[in-house]
Amino acid sequence: MNGAQALIRTLASLGVEVCFTNPGTSEMHFVAALDAVPELRAVLALFEGVATGAADGYARISGKPAATLLHLGPGLGNGIANLHNAKKAHTPMINVIGEHATYHRAYNPPLSLDIAGVAGSVSKFVRTSEKLAELVDDTVAAYRAAVMRPCGVATIIVPADLTWSEGIDSISPVSTTSPNQESTPRETDADLRLRAAAAALRGGDSCTLFLGGSALTKAGLVAASRLANAFGAKMLCESFPAVLHRGAGIPPIDRLAYLGEYAMMQLGGTKRLILVGAEDPVAFFAYPSKPSRYAPEDAEVMVLAGLDEDSEAILEQLVELLGVGGIEPTLQAALRPALPSGPLTGSAVAAAIGALLPEGAIVSDESITVGVMAPAATAGAPAHRWLTLTGGAIGQGMPLATGAAIASPGSKVVNIQADGSAMYTIQSLWTQAREKLDVTTVILNNKSYAILEMELDRVGAEPGGPRARSMLQLFPPQIDFASVSRGFGVPGVTVTSGEELVAQLQHAFAEPGPHLIEAILPQGIS
């Protein structure tokens, strides 16, 4: 078989089931090989940022890495923003990027670009395969790097002549560990850290358990809640978790606020900040005369579980060590807000989603300012998973929803989506239509980059004049998202009242396949 066939068969043998693609000429042999390897499902995206974001969403929900197929340096460039988000989410992913033939690179053809250099900014592993004989090993190495904790983005760059060269006889069944099963050995101090955390909690000295990553499963939250209840500790989670399990029957946890003023209040009084799969929280941006770190300066920061460890298991070990397995965790009561009526506001949209969110739903939340009410309104909805914008590179919500729906065909995926952010990867809708994905997108059309209207003040800039303000306004012309959506093959409707929104959400949740509901809101922050 040729190199392309060998690579695809290797991925399939490793258990990779989906490849999000946006190929070009240098990847044609991969495309040609798809029919021979039906175990690998190819999902076409119209833009690389959709492919990389979808691979992120797929892995967050399935726990397994997807592959992407990208076209040379520019294709990688188009995918960088969502690869950055995936990196920050510690998402396992394998990028397969086509490159010019080994002998052709020296001619500096028009599409030449330093692929490895650019990929390095978002990848934990980058390798350019230089020999056919090493292509299978390189692919296995990329896979192993992707799934070794802390998981991340692995990139393999494949010159076209390797894809078309014949000479690989067979792929031996690849023996590999499962995703997340491997980690760098840290046993040396794991026990010490466990005992230090135990002592801190027993000391009762204003401890805050700060959770992230794999601590945010139901089991992890139950263990954390037992610890919090037994020792009067506080629980908080990172501002932008990759996946947060929440809803009725699951211990509730507040996310650290995006706004530093609130985040510092949440952490105020903490004497010991116990990190569990999360990093010491820092400000998203710097602001004049505001601190970069959020924890009180006198708080001791203790790592209980690093990003390269199984936080859920370590929390359970701590429960056992402290003998608090009999303590009841706090479980979220089932509770739904009333259905909204009248003119739409951010609160009304949040209430509608909270009132109707289906059991087992997956929420892709890129709601930015308008969505600030959404977590509270959905807190007591049936159990669901909540995916957030981990790296701050906007344009993630729609691709993430797309990949999550591929990973979990039985779940309703709800994408709460800000208007400005939607514009970076709006092409996601076409893939949702093509694959008949069960995604309901709620566009929050407030006709502005409302967060920037707020940030313009927060960074201490002069009051913006009309030219400055116009840079933050998404009108004129007002975007008609329903029309755009229909253009991509997804039924799109526009709603302006709570009653209309409720009716359209009920319709979308009852009917399989993608839907887009554009909620027209007051301009700016509401």
Place this chain on the structure above:
Amino acid sequence: MNGAQALIRTLASLGVEVCFTNPGTSEMHFVAALDAVPELRAVLALFEGVATGAADGYARISGKPAATLLHLGPGLGNGIANLHNAKKAHTPMINVIGEHATYHRAYNPPLSLDIAGVAGSVSKFVRTSEKLAELVDDTVAAYRAAVMRPCGVATIIVPADLTWSEGIDSISPVSTTSPNQESTPRETDADLRLRAAAAALRGGDSCTLFLGGSALTKAGLVAASRLANAFGAKMLCESFPAVLHRGAGIPPIDRLAYLGEYAMMQLGGTKRLILVGAEDPVAFFAYPSKPSRYAPEDAEVMVLAGLDEDSEAILEQLVELLGVGGIEPTLQAALRPALPSGPLTGSAVAAAIGALLPEGAIVSDESITVGVMAPAATAGAPAHRWLTLTGGAIGQGMPLATGAAIASPGSKVVNIQADGSAMYTIQSLWTQAREKLDVTTVILNNKSYAILEMELDRVGAEPGGPRARSMLQLFPPQIDFASVSRGFGVPGVTVTSGEELVAQLQHAFAEPGPHLIEAILPQGIS
């Protein structure tokens, strides 16, 4: 004044008139400063690839660099593909990229990414400004790098605390040379090269003048045509020129074909390949058993004018040296194709554009396969400029048209746009609507990545099965570009016959402002 104000005033003092923006929190002080510097026009884009492509289009038409304002590493990433195209077009451009505050970078906040590393892949100049006192000098250095031949992309990375820090008293009027006026001194061998080319032409030994860059002005083409006519030389130009002046009254020149089979025929028999602002032509991609270089192996390659020189002037010097200023150049006769009728094909679309193209039009050509007839059909249209996809990173046509229209408000801009490529930067339409730009976009909807259907065969891959073929097809669902266009605020219509297309083109050319005409074509290559 603060750093942001100083930087913007410096750009304005250097003659930079337009900034294409997609700002975020770290760029808010730049936004706040816009009202105080009305000389710098800010044009908002919904996606960074639109901003960078528009800056490219602006500079190709105006001859002056525009600035871009991009948000951190992910914003740069989204702009990379069109920066790559600008790099290959040798377009002067200054990227201003916000970065976290100097003291905040150490905390590895969520949006951290190696901006300089990524920018280096597409920039001839990258500098992170580390001190307020150096910000103005850094800005001037970036400008000078951008406009020094060979022109290119200069990137200045500005930490947020520099933008908000006060302490710059005044910007002294910056003394600088005009764009393109400076070049690395090469006088040492310029005369030698001139005389060698003269000798080659006089020798009459199957010379081909291979033109690119600044040789493709009317004056450059007139000089080349005199040389060709005097000495029986052949004229060809690079496959994907940044700007080609053409049409009635201008010497016609064939572009080197994209397909190697044809390119090698065009260059066949050449004994001396004289490069004038162009590089030795190579294959866009490698193909099994096909050569990477296109010129005959026994042809001598001679550089008459390098990319860092004024090719137009050097051609005129050669005319003078050879005393052929009295030789008549071949000028294109005025000639229009007949108006098409009946079912639409690629030829019919090309004929309609050729029949109706207004005098002084600017054509942004990202027509890929369907547009193969467009150059011939427009060859005898009134004088116009033709912009092409210089770097092969698709998604350039619509932003380029946007920027060209900003640069030349009096010209009709016609964007001949393939459907698949349109999907990378479709958000351009919104900026066209917002700025009321005189752009007519003709979408060639053949429901496929038709070039890849061809390339799949050309790279010698196995005949694609249904899964492979589906990766190259843009249906189902069929994209409704007219609906998408209306969603972005640009009137959009769909046409299916020559008569309808003609009527809509006549309407669009008669009415100011943006229009989109979606031409429905047979599926695939037609």
